[in-house]
Amino acid sequence: MNDPFVEPQYFTFGHPPDELVLKSGLKLGPITLAYETYGQLNAAKSNAILVFHALTGDAHAAGVHQDVQNPGWWDPMIGPAKAFDTARYFVICANVIGGCKGSTGPASINPATNKPYGLSFPVVTIEDMVAAQKRLIDHLGIRQLLCVTGGSMGGLQALKWSLLYPDTVRSAILIATNYRHTAQQIALHEVARQAIMSDPDWQGGDYYGKSVPGRGLAVSRMIGHITYMSERSMDEKFGRKLKGKEKLGYDFSHDFEVESYLKYRSDNFVQRFDANSYLYISKALDYFDIAEDSDLQQAFKNAAAKFLIITFTSDWLYPSYQSKEMVKAMKANHLDVSFIEIDTNYGHDSFLVEIEGQSKLVKSFLGNLPL
Amino acid sequence: METLRPDHKLILEMIEPDSHVLDLGCGDGELLSLLMKRRHCRATGIEIDEKAIYKCIEHGVTVSHGDIDSGLEDYGDQRFDYVILNESLQEILNPEKVIREALRVGKKVIVGIPNFCHISARLQIFFLGKVPVTKGLPYKWYNTPNLRFLSIKDFRQFCAERGIIVQRERAIGAGQEVFFARNLFAYAAIFLLRK
The missing domain is CATH 1.10.1740.110 (Rna Polymerase Sigma Factor; Chain: A)
Known part of the structure; x- marks a missing residue:
């Protein structure tokens, strides 16, 4: 019998002198990541899916906590018989570094001063957020993820993961996202x-x-x-x-x-x-640009995952054309990429509320990957 | 084994195993799915209809949502062993450009067209004085998605004038392949083209 409640868990790493070296060159440590998991990791450890949250999201992606009854931010998508079927998959979601929902961020106590970091907290990037979560996945003993996924900023992280650690991920579902932040964003x-x-x-x-x-x-x-x-x-x-x-x-x-x-x-x-x-x-988010050191096509040269890219017609914050440019660069690298633009009125929020179409796509896409 | 659509059967027979195939206007991915299963092809599709994309993903077909014209620009020269345009050419705004582009990205191109000069169409025009509705052309003038009306002869001429080589041509009639007077008795034809 499954526990009806989910509980946040914590993983701490990077104690001095082994701090995480950030993209800026600054170091951060120790780092605590708050995370939740749903479903069971199989014996082969081949059914793990890492879900990344958006700007103001957190590790509570699905289910309910015992004390507070509000369901996770992607609860309609994660659970038994849902798109990310927890009867089949082991789903992990961690709060990003820099966040304020259990992971180390500017409101955390700096062990060096015993005071909250405030602005002495180093500026972190999407790369750094992903690098921290890589440590968590290593800690969980998972060598290869079946899928990395997320919408908006979650999509940026999933994309970055697929580029930084191509051997550790079989597929990536990138939703309402972009390969770089544009001037308007x-x-x-x-x-x-x-x-x-x-x-x-x-x-x-x-x-x-x-x-x-x-x-x-x-x-x-x-x-x-x-x-x-x-x-x-x-x-x-x-x-x-x-x-x-x-x-x-x-x-x-x-x-x-x-x-x-x-x-x-x-x-x-x-x-x-x-x-x-x-x-x-x-x-x-604003620092994010996978093509900062090269052109966009070059940025994908080491990628190996199978990609599914989803956009929404009414999303003017992360409009479809940005994903289409990314799809083109992926195709130039002979990557296996599928793209769909879902017709919906909900704008950028569609990735949270347009459940029917996304569920069909995610279920079929994952279902075609043998465990 | 389920019965194959006659056009799918002919296309399947034209494609070498283990090929890399692009289907322009792939619909629900049925043909690509068959090519994956029976010819072990690597299959990619382009499709404009959102509902059909869900079916493609269900079939495990890699697919891009978009129109054929802009979709081809994403691919480099001779990237695919075959590019398929089955039952889609007649719905395209600029078929000449698409065929040229298909021959650029594909080593070979398979084109399936409905024959607008099938005998039943000719008879309907002649005796009824009405725009024909046939097995290959099941639409009325007001709801047809077709923009181009061509016959087998027209397409042969189109290829000849552009120096496109027709390697094979097979024609489908009512329930069987047509070998004789194709432009009269076939409601559809499949061409295998190369530069």
Whole structure:
């Protein structure tokens, strides 16, 4: 009988002098990764799937915890008989470094000073996040993953994994993602970062134990939410509906439902997320470019995984053409790559909410890989 | 063993085992799946219809979602042993360019066309004075996906004028292969082409 609850687990490594050397050249250690697993690793250790989370996600990808009953962020996709069928596969998800959900990040205590890192936490990259998770997979004794996968930033990590450790991965499912952050993606993040840093409570990142830069972080989250939806899905969901009033107020209180929604969602977010983590992780995304040292085609020359790339028609944050450029470069390297653009209105958030199409694809794609 | 579609049977017979095959407009991947199973081919498809892509992935076929014209640009010269254009040429906006591109990325190209000059089509035009609806052309004028209307003779001429070599030509009639007066009795034909 399976335990009905999932529990976070922790893995700590990189104690001095064996710290993780980051892409910047700086060192970080010790590092703790919070992770969860679902399903059972088979005897051959051939059924492991590593799922990577997006910017504000965490290790809690599926199931429910005993204390808090909210299901994981990809619960409709991970579980018995679901797309990532936990009766067949062993699914792992870890919180990224720089995060604030159990893995080492700017809010963690720096053992050298016994104080939170704050901005003394080194800038980390997607490569560093992936390198840390490679240590976890080694620790679990898994030599080869059946699949690496994720949407948005999760897709960037899965892509990077397939390039950094081509021998350790048989397939990669990259959803609503890109091979580099474009000017618009960077610009949107910069607005979010400026919102946080211009909150007087931010205090140069040294606000732990004091009042948190909640207003700035809330604005960041509002911008985020807008970019995750499509113009059409927002209008279908909210239209010009008023919230809590019969007619326009002719003042600057909230009139429209969409305004209350953004406020509600961002207030919730401030309760659960650290502003400095938002700065660090968004920076990691903006630094991402697999073609920084070469052209895009060259970037794939060592890749060996079988790829499935999924995009969504209404995703304007990570539009399909970016994935198509990646597909072209993969094909030039004779890689086995399938590509589909799913027609949906949900915008970038589709990878979290468009379950039917993705489930079919993931199930079939994985089902055709012998264990 | 399930019965094969007559066009699939002929195409299967034209393809050497262990080949690398690209199917342009591969639909639900049925033909590519057969080529993988029976000819041990490495199979890739391009398909515009989203629903068909799900079927391709289910069949284990590697597929790209997109139109044929832009899809071919992704591939280098002579990358495939065969490029297949079965029942798709007549739906393409620029068939001449696509055939040229197919001959660039493929060593050989297999083209399957419906024959618009089958005898039943000719009779319908002549006696009924209406645009024909036949086994090979099951559509009405208002719902046909076909943009190009050609016969076996037309396609032979098209190839001859461009110096494209027709290595083989096989024709399908009602239930069997047609060897005689193909342009009259075949509702479809399969050509094996090379530069």
